[in-house]
Amino acid sequence: xxxxxxxxxxxxxxxxxxxxxxxxxxxxxxxxxxxxxxxxxxxxxxxxxxxxxxxxxxxxxxxxxxxxxxxxxxxxxxxxxxxxxxxxxxxxxxxxxxxxxxxxxxxxxxxxxxxxxxxxxxxxxxxxxxxxxxxxxxxxxxxxxxxxxxxxxxxxxxxxxxxxxxxxxxxxxxxxxxxxxxxxxxxxxxxxxxxxxxxxxxxxxxxxxxxxxxxxxxxxxxxxxxxxxxxxxxxxxxxxxxxxxxxxxxxxxxxxxxxxxxxxxxxxxxxxxxxxxxxxxxxxxxxxxxxxxxxxxxxxxxxxxxxxxxxxxxxxxxxxxxxxxxxxxxxxxxxxxxxxxx
Amino acid sequence: xxxxxxxxxxxxxxxxxxxxxxxxxxxxxxxxxxxxxxxxxxxxxxxxxxxxxxxxxxxxxxxxxxxxxxxxxxxxxxxxxxxxxxxxxxxxxxxxxxxxxxxxxxxxxxxxxxxxxxxxxxxxxxxxxxxxxxxxxxxxxxxxxxxxxxxxxxxxxxxxxxxxxxxxxxxxxxxxxxxxxxxxxxxxxxxxxxxxxxxxxxxxxxxxxxxxxxxxxxxxxxxxxxxxxxxxxxxxxxxxxxxxxxxxxxxxxxxxxxxxxxxxxxxxxxxxxxxxxxxxxxxxxxxxxxxxxxxxxxxxxxxxxxxxxxxxxxxxxxxxxxxxxxxxxxxxxxxxxxxxxxxxxxxxxxxxxxxxxxxxxxxxxxxxxxxxxxxxxxxxxxxxxxxxxxxxxxxxxxxxxxxxxxxxxxxxxxxxxxxxxxxxxxxxxxxxxxxxxxxxxxxxxxxxxxxxxxxxxxxxxxxxxxxxxxxxxxxxxxxxxxxxxxxxxxxxxxxxxxxxxxxxxxxxxxxxxxxxxxxxxxxxxxxxxxxx
Numbered sequence: 001x002x003x004x005x006x007x008x009x010x011x012x013x014x015x016x017x018x019x020x021x022x023x024x025x026x027x028x029x030x031x032x033x034x035x036x037x038x039x040x041x042x043x044x045x046x047x048x049x050x051x052x053x054x055x056x057x058x059x060x061x062x063x064x065x066x067x068x069x070x071x072x073x074x075x076x077x078x079x080x081x082x083x084x085x086x087x088x089x090x091x092x093x094x095x096x097x098x099x100x101x102x103x104x105x106x107x108x109x110x111x112x113x114x115x116x117x118x119x120x121x122x123x124x125x126x127x128x129x130x131x132x133x134x135x136x137x138x139x140x141x142x143x144x145x146x147x148x149x150x151x152x153x154x155x156x157x158x159x160x161x162x163x164x165x166x167x168x169x170x171x172x173x174x175x176x177x178x179x180x181x182x183x184x185x186x187x188x189x190x191x192x193x194x195x196x197x198x199x200x201x202x203x204x205x206x207x208x209x210x211x212x213x214x215x216x217x218x219x220x221x222x223x224x225x226x227x228x229x230x231x232x233x234x235x236x237x238x239x240x241x242x243x244x245x246x247x248x249x250x251x252x253x254x255x256x257x258x259x260x261x262x263x264x265x266x267x268x269x270x271x272x273x274x275x276x277x278x279x280x281x282x283x284x285x286x287x288x289x290x291x292x293x294x295x296x297x298x299x300x301x302x303x304x305x306x307x308x309x310x311x312x313x314x315x316x317x318x319x320x321x322x323x324x325x326x327x328x329x330x331x332x333x334x335x336x337x338x339x340x341x342x
Numbered sequence: 343x344x345x346x347x348x349x350x351x352x353x354x355x356x357x358x359x360x361x362x363x364x365x366x367x368x369x370x371x372x373x374x375x376x377x378x379x380x381x382x383x384x385x386x387x388x389x390x391x392x393x394x395x396x397x398x399x400x401x402x403x404x405x406x407x408x409x410x411x412x413x414x415x416x417x418x419x420x421x422x423x424x425x426x427x428x429x430x431x432x433x434x435x436x437x438x439x440x441x442x443x444x445x446x447x448x449x450x451x452x453x454x455x456x457x458x459x460x461x462x463x464x465x466x467x468x469x470x471x472x473x474x475x476x477x478x479x480x481x482x483x484x485x486x487x488x489x490x491x492x493x494x495x496x497x498x499x500x501x502x503x504x505x506x507x508x509x510x511x512x513x514x515x516x517x518x519x520x521x522x523x524x525x526x527x528x529x530x531x532x533x534x535x536x537x538x539x540x541x542x543x544x545x546x547x548x549x550x551x552x553x554x555x556x557x558x559x560x561x562x563x564x565x566x567x568x569x570x571x572x573x574x575x576x577x578x579x580x581x582x583x584x585x586x587x588x589x590x591x592x593x594x595x596x597x598x599x600x601x602x603x604x605x606x607x608x609x610x611x612x613x614x615x616x617x618x619x620x621x622x623x624x625x626x627x628x629x630x631x632x633x634x635x636x637x638x639x640x641x642x643x644x645x646x647x648x649x650x651x652x653x654x655x656x657x658x659x660x661x662x663x664x665x666x667x668x669x670x671x672x673x674x675x676x677x678x679x680x681x682x683x684x685x686x687x688x689x690x691x692x693x694x695x696x697x698x699x700x701x702x703x704x705x706x707x708x709x710x711x712x713x714x715x716x717x718x719x720x721x722x723x724x725x726x727x728x729x730x731x732x733x734x735x736x737x738x739x740x741x742x743x744x745x746x747x748x749x750x751x752x753x754x755x756x757x758x759x760x761x762x763x764x765x766x767x768x769x770x771x772x773x774x775x776x777x778x779x780x781x782x783x784x785x786x787x788x789x790x791x792x793x794x795x796x797x798x799x800x801x802x803x804x805x806x807x808x809x810x811x812x813x814x815x816x817x818x819x820x821x822x823x824x825x826x827x828x829x830x831x832x833x834x835x836x837x838x839x840x841x842x843x844x845x846x847x848x849x850x851x852x853x854x855x856x857x858x859x860x861x862x863x864x865x866x867x868x869x870x871x872x873x874x
Binding site: 214227228232234290291 | 674676696697700701706708713714715716717718719720724728729731732735738739740741783
């Protein structure tokens with residue numbers, strides 16, 4: 001009897017977590033639509049298929065990294081190394097192709113595995129050597145960047161051949177007709193491969209988090225690591241997995257980015273880790289752990305991508321863009337806090 | 343520097359005045375008086391027309407089950423909440439406290455169950471946190487007067503008669519010592535009303551006795567104390583009057599000597615509770631289902647051996663820190679074990695992690711439910727199945743949600759867990775229901791032996807009985823039950839045999855039916871010893 005009054009008190013006094021979750025998601029989604037509306041009104045070139053694909057393509061790197069960041073943050077960790085790891089991975093892929101003459105696909109796999117290896121080391125630092133994730137991945141951030149600069153002599157790796165650019169620049173369902181005058185007309189620009197990869201990975205990771213035992217354990221570890229351990233969850237393995245996933249996705253991001261440029265830049269990806277964390281946070285992931293969704297992070301990534309794209313089209317300077325994105329992060333998280341407090 | 347003598351004088355004056363106040367207090371005018379207090383939260387009435395009054399120099403207990411409104415009432419007194427209706431009269435004046443700062447300034451201090459100290463600061467710094475004595479420097483006064491801070495803190499601690507070095511960091515102190523620091527802090531505020539929420543819930547017998555002595559001293563100096571506790575048995579030592587709340591309503595206020603614990607309990611639950619412990623239905627057999635031989639862990643426990651028979655409930659009694667929890671945790675693989683063997687159903691086990699123990703069929707229910715037992719933000723179903731995800735997933739590691747929900751519902755029904763849905767986050771459930779979810783988790787794992795560590799701590803009377811019944815049923819069904827408890831009545835009421843711990847060793851294994859509190863205490867304090 002006392003139990004019931006207590007429960008009903010809590011229930012009527014506040015929203016349930018599920019309701020809060022939905023509100024949070026629609027708040028982010030709502031602001032996304034507002035942004036699209038505003039930019040469509042201010043720039044006629046904004047709401048077009050071409051620009052849509054451009055935005056989607058630009059968003060892919062934030063989204064890849066954001067998906068990894070979400071998993072890490074759900075366990076209560078953080079991964080600051082992804083920006084550097086993606087540079088190292090891209091450089092490794094390019095050097096494998098250029099200096100060792102491996103086929104492009106094999107070079108790319110080398111690059112992605114480099115990312116996984118960095119993530120694996122992060123996992124060991126956090127779970128075995130018990131370093132705080134912030135410190136462990138800060139170290140990895142410096143080391144990976146240093147190695148990338150070292151092995152390239154701080155120079156861009158170019159002359160990789162057209163096939164190296166296929167992953168980043170190719171697209172599916174591209175429809176081109178040759179007109180009477182002999183010039184090609186692009187009927188549909190096609191869906192870039194990175195966008196397809198992004199959708200596939202987002203769905204796969206989301207499925208993993210929601211439907212699999214592994215995903216359940218990731219949330220449980222983030223919610224209460226002690227309780228999870230005493231329930232038989234292999235906490236170290238779960239935490240390590242999230243860092244490996246984050247590193248692997250950083251590796252993939254590196255390969256995609258370098259492929260788009262058909263040049264490997266050891267200086268690529270500086271501060272990308274912050275975009276990744278920002279997209280997760282805008283999407284409702286809690287830095288305390290235990291809370292976060294891939295759909296939220298995808299929305300967060302698009303909020304950042306569309307803001308950049310739309311502000312560019314409206315001729316807003318890069319400096320002002322930073323200010324605005326900074327404000328967006330603060331306001332979204334503040335609204336989230338207000339909701340959680342009530 | 344100038345203000346130092348003045349403040350010092352004031353403190354001395356205040357301390358000296360206290361007995362005087364007590365003497366001049368007339369019995370007709372209470373120190374604190376609440377009339378018709380109501381508090382509405384959106385959609386629910388947490389308190390309805392509650393009365394309460396506190397005299398100088400008395401200990402007034404507030405009793406009620408979880409959710410009865412005790413905490414809400416105290417939060418209103420201390421200014422955390424504002425009442426929706428009703429009046430607060432303090433020292434003859436009607437007052438409104440809009441923050442704890444205001445109530446503290448008026449002389450009302452509250453000591454929460456979860457102590458609020460800063461671990462890295464010293465005892466003295468904690469006592470005067472945010473009220474540090476200043477001294478002048480470069481025309482301002484932004485420097486802490488460390489000498490005065492130390493001296494003032496020492497005076498507060500001395501007045502309590504406790505020996506705590508004011509320069510020690512709080513981090514290394516025991517819970518009891520932290521509590522004394524909190525009380526010293528209240529004294530430093532010249533508190534005339536002291537509210538204590540579950541002060542003894544994590545103290546040993548000895549520490550409790552010291553606390554009671556301090557409370558009696560405070561009482562004698564005219565401080566009015568509001569005492570909130572689940573442990574009714576110890577109230578007779580200090581409590582003068584008792585007010586009972588139930589479901590946010592005022593039930594009664596009685597002189598403690600004019601009532602009985604049974605009467606208080608029946609007012610709390612709204613019916614007469616004829617029994618505190620259920621009739622034991624399980625019958626111990628001779629078949630040993632679990633045995634531990636020579637378990638040791640350097641510096642923690644030594645040479646621990648015991649057996650558990652089918653149908654039996656074995657108690658672990660002893661003072662806090664005697665090694666009971668540590669032994670259970672080591673058997674469970676949560677802490678390392680140096681030597682010793684553990685045998686379950688005739689198989690000798692090698693356990694290096696909780697995973698091993700769980701696979702073998704051992705379960706440990708932590709004394710700290712929220713920190714170690716539950717993922718409190720997550721819903722009921724997630725917690726219920728966490729230890730046995732294999733049973734609700736396919737071979738690809740994908741969860742079968744239909745099975746998942748079925749399993750959760752089965753144990754909700756079996757254990758009579760009250761929750762609006764299987765998706766309710768467990769932090770919104772009562773302590774009793776949370777404990778049942780943990781039990782459900784281990785039953786779903788088909789555990790063969792369960793170590794219950796303080797399973798009824800912070801759980802209200804009605805729910806306790808339900809937990810005891812479950813323990814009895816488990817034993818009757820051949821599941822091993824070990825009950826670790828600091829409450830001797832619980833040990834005596836529920837177990838068949840009791841292993842008594844003293845400083846990391848078992849000093850005796852007693853037949854519960856043939857022993858009593860005094861004998862167990864003799865073994866627990868190391869005065870008596872027998873071959874286990």
